[in-house]
Amino acid sequence: MRFMVIVKATPESEKEGALPDAQMLAEMGKFNEELIKAGVVLAMDGLQPSSKGARVKFSGKSRTVVDGPFAETKELIAGFWMWQVKSLEEAIEWVKRCPNPHAGDSEIEIRQVFEMEDFAPILSQEEIQYKVEKRAELPNQAIKR
Amino acid sequence: MSATDPHHATHRTIEAVWRIESSRVIAGLTRLTRDVGLAEDLAQEALVAALEQWPQSGVPDNPAAWLTATAKRRAIDLFRRNAVAERKYEELGRELEVLEQTMPDLSSTLDNTISDDLLRLVFISCHPVLSTESRAALTLRLLGGLTTDEIARAFLTPEPTIAQRIVRAKRTLADKHIPFEVPRGPDLAARLSSVLEVIYLIFNEGYSATAGDDLMRPTLCEDALRLGRILAELTPREPEVHGLLGLMEIQASRTRTRISPTGEPILLLEQNRAHWDLLLIHRGLTAIDRAHKTSKSRGPYLLQAEIAACHARARTPEETDWPRIVSLYTELAALTPSPIVELNRAVAVSMVHGPQAALDLVEALATDPSLDGYHLLPSVRADLLYKLGRYPEARHYFQQAAALTRNTRERALLLSRAAACQTR
Numbered sequence: 001m002r003f004m005v006i007v008k009a010t011p012e013s014e015k016e017g018a019l020p021d022a023q024m025l026a027e028m029g030k031f032n033e034e035l036i037k038a039g040v041v042l043a044m045d046g047l048q049p050s051s052k053g054a055r056v057k058f059s060g061k062s063r064t065v066v067d068g069p070f071a072e073t074k075e076l077i078a079g080f081w082m083w084q085v086k087s088l089e090e091a092i093e094w095v096k097r098c099p100n101p102h103a104g105d106s107e108i109e110i111r112q113v114f115e116m117e118d119f120a121p122i123l124s125q126e127e128i129q130y131k132v133e134k135r136a137e138l139p140n141q142a143i144k145r
Numbered sequence: 146m147s148a149t150d151p152h153h154a155t156h157r158t159i160e161a162v163w164r165i166e167s168s169r170v171i172a173g174l175t176r177l178t179r180d181v182g183l184a185e186d187l188a189q190e191a192l193v194a195a196l197e198q199w200p201q202s203g204v205p206d207n208p209a210a211w212l213t214a215t216a217k218r219r220a221i222d223l224f225r226r227n228a229v230a231e232r233k234y235e236e237l238g239r240e241l242e243v244l245e246q247t248m249p250d251l252s253s254t255l256d257n258t259i260s261d262d263l264l265r266l267v268f269i270s271c272h273p274v275l276s277t278e279s280r281a282a283l284t285l286r287l288l289g290g291l292t293t294d295e296i297a298r299a300f301l302t303p304e305p306t307i308a309q310r311i312v313r314a315k316r317t318l319a320d321k322h323i324p325f326e327v328p329r330g331p332d333l334a335a336r337l338s339s340v341l342e343v344i345y346l347i348f349n350e351g352y353s354a355t356a357g358d359d360l361m362r363p364t365l366c367e368d369a370l371r372l373g374r375i376l377a378e379l380t381p382r383e384p385e386v387h388g389l390l391g392l393m394e395i396q397a398s399r400t401r402t403r404i405s406p407t408g409e410p411i412l413l414l415e416q417n418r419a420h421w422d423l424l425l426i427h428r429g430l431t432a433i434d435r436a437h438k439t440s441k442s443r444g445p446y447l448l449q450a451e452i453a454a455c456h457a458r459a460r461t462p463e464e465t466d467w468p469r470i471v472s473l474y475t476e477l478a479a480l481t482p483s484p485i486v487e488l489n490r491a492v493a494v495s496m497v498h499g500p501q502a503a504l505d506l507v508e509a510l511a512t513d514p515s516l517d518g519y520h521l522l523p524s525v526r527a528d529l530l531y532k533l534g535r536y537p538e539a540r541h542y543f544q545q546a547a548a549l550t551r552n553t554r555e556r557a558l559l560l561s562r563a564a565a566c567q568t569r
Contacts, residue, residue, distance in 0.1 A: 037260070038165065039374030042424055082424065084367060089161035093208075115401075 002042070002113035003083045003091045009076035010102045014049045014069060027099035035081070040094060046079040074107075088112065155200045163192055164290040166209040171287055172262035174216055175325050181269055182315030184216075185287060187223075191216040263288075264379045265325050271340040272323050279314040280343045281350075282307055288375070289368045299365045300350060337380070341389045341446060344372050348393050352400075366397055377432065384440040388447030391432030395453040398425035409558050414462040426457045448477045467496040484513045485521075492525055500532040520549035524559060531566065540566035 012018060020028070035041040051069035070076060078101070085091050091110045100106055167188060174184035191212045205211040270284040285291045285299070293311065297304040317323075328336040351365025373390040380386050402416035433454055436447050443451070452473045459465040474490035487510055495503030507526050516522045527542035543563035547556045 037375065037378045039371040039378075042428065084371070086164050086364075087157065087161055089157045090164050093158065093161045093165055 001085065001087070001115065003085065003088070004111045004113055005081040005083055005091065005095060006077050006109040006111065007046075007079040007101045008107040008109060009050070009073050009078040010104070010106060011073055012102055012104075013078045014051070014073050014076065016049065016051055018049055020046070021103065024099060024101065024103075028101065031098055034097070035083070035094065040083050040085055042082040042084055044079070044081040047077060050076050078102075082113070152200045155204065156196065158204055159192070159195050159199055162195075162204070162208040162212070166212055167192075167290040168263060168266065168288045169259050170209065170213050170216060172266040173213060173259065174220065175266060175269070176258075176262050177217070178220060179325055180319055181266070181287070181325065182312075182319055183220075183223075185315070187216040187219050188212065190219050260379055261327070263375070264327050267340055267376060267379065268327055268336055269318060269323060269325055271336075271343045272318065273336070273339045274321055274323060275314050275317060277343065277346060279310050279317075280339070281346050282310050283314045284343050284372065285347065285368060286311055288372060291368065299362060299368075337383060337385065340376065341385060344369050344376065345389060345393070345446075347372070348396075352396060363400055366393075366400065369393060370397060377435075381435075382439050384436040384442070385444040385446045387432045387436035387439070388444055388450045391429045391436065391450035392446055392453055394425045394429035394432060395450065395457050398422040398429065398457065404554075408554055410555055413456060418460060421457070429457065430454060443476065445477060445481045448473055448480070452477075465496070467493055471497055484510050484516045485519070488516070488522060488525060495529060495532075500529040504529040504533065518549055520546045520555075520559075522546075523549065527562070531562075536566040539563075 013020075032041065032044065049069060053068040053070075055066040055068070055070070057064040057066060083091060083094065085094070088110065095108050095110060098108065101108065170191070171181070171184050171188045174187055175181045178184050178187070194215050195208070195212060199205075266287060267284070270287050271280045275283065282296050282300075285296050286293065291299075293308045294304050296302075297307040300307070327333075348366055348369035351362045351367075351369060370390075370393055373386075373393050377386050377390045398421050399413070399416060401422065402418075402420045403411055405411055429450065433447065433450050436450070452470055455466050455470050455473070470493040471490065474486060474493055478486045478490060487506065491503045491506040491510070494506060504526070507522070507529060510516060511522065511526070523542040524546035527539045527546060530536075530539035530542065540563045543559050543566065547559035547563065550556050550559065
């Protein structure tokens with residue numbers, strides 16, 4: 001199963017032109033290397049402060065653009081990984097090994113990614129029927145990949 | 146016991162720690178004891194100790210170091226009791242000291258040693274002296290951190306059978322004095338290919354379940370992918386390792402489109418490409434690039450990965466570069482002559498030169514006794530006959546294919562195609 005592991009922002013990481021501390025960067029690099037060696041990490045990235053971002057607010061049919069920065073720092077994210085592990089507990093164990101991503105207090109949030117099976121119940125019976133009928137007319141393949 | 150029960154929670158944590166650490170713990174212990182079976186027993190004892198102690202004492206800060214230290218203490222006790230190998234005993238003592246001194250920062254100084262030990266563990270688990278089945282079970286157990294029960298469920302085999310398979314494999318390794326080492330020189334290629342074979346077998350067992358009601362067991366695919374990703378970091382200079390990883394990543398990118406909600410297989414050309422997993426495709430293409438950077442030559446896994454990449458790059462089935470696929474299959478057939486490769490090549494040929502050209506190839510293959518009982522041969526043949534409008538013959542071969550497949554879902558699909566021939 002997959003998890004998105006989210007590093008929350010801090011007032012420091014939200015500062016204009018904020019760059020991570022060199023020491024922390026080195027430690028994080030080592031941790032990432034460990035994750036890669038363990039075959040756990042699928043993707044990862046760090047995010048610039050929200051001052052370089054924007055939000056699009058939806059209300060019915062209208063769209064309003066709000067430029068960053070955004071105030072509620074604790075709810076913002078500073079970076080993320082996508083991991084493939086066996087369980088939430090395994091993700092938690094890995095996160096516990098992560099160096100503290102910011103000076104002082106930080107928070108890392110772990111969220112499970114939806115798998116296709118989770119959506120199976122919302123496919124309509126017609127969609128299923130259509131697929132079954134269509135299949136009989138399409139070419140067969142020996143290449144099952 | 147409920148999920149919120151603290152004991153249960155600790156058990157789940159211990160399982161997770163085991164999953165992360167067991168292979169490294171076992172690898173390190175094998176180097177010390179020179180006996181992979183004993184190493185695993187010791188690691189298991191440490192796990193049992195953790196299960197007994199951690200619910201009371203809490204999970205230690207460095208659980209891996211705790212497990213290793215506990216296992217090593219057991220090893221020392223054992224050696225002391227058996228009064229064997231004075232030198233080995235001293236070595237263990239020294240190792241333990243070093244370990245205790247470096248406990249807070251275990252991974253930094255020992256990084257290279259750990260990687261070397263892990264690679265040795267990969268090679269010994271996949272040693273050709275063992276049957277392919279045993280290699281797969283042992284690899285999942287020692288490197289994947291799976292329990293015997295999990296392996297048994299994955300392979301739809303009774304647990305005692307798997308347990309026995311593992312015990313026998315460990316005994317064989319000990320009896321034949323298989324060294325705990327990374328093979329060198331001319332040996333390396335053959336041994337590496339045995340490793341790749343095992344990982345791909347595990348992947349395929351998950352991807353196209355050979356028996357049973359499920360067409361896929363995705364967790365087994367994930368286990369194989371994890372092993373492949375680990376191996377790619379352990380042997381970054383081996384193009385075929387990246388080739389296999391690329392192949393598996395791209396195949397896995399189609400996982401969610403290969404089966405309809407009602408459980409029938411959906412063939413490649415009718416899959417909803419919008420639902421292919423772009424992250425895995427990207428990872429697959431990156432693996433292929435890495436393979437190219439390490440070597441100019443293309444081995445069989447890399448060639449298959451490139452064929453898979455041709456499909457992955459095509460946004461619609463019509464955009465598929467079939468001539469390139471035909472040429473890749475031709476290269477593959479020259480490298481590893483096999484009727485199955487020829488059969489796949491025939492399918493690609495049908496896309497370039499039409500069904501008749503392909504049928505000629507398939508009919509020639511039908512005389513090959515090694516394809517007797519292989520359901521995809523009549524299945525492809527039936528499909529080509531269907532396209533040529535030769536419905537009664539098509540029906541015959543669809544039925545033959547249905548009778549040969551061991552997968553119930555696939556059988557249903559083949560029978561429905563046979564039935565469709567009758568109405569034409």
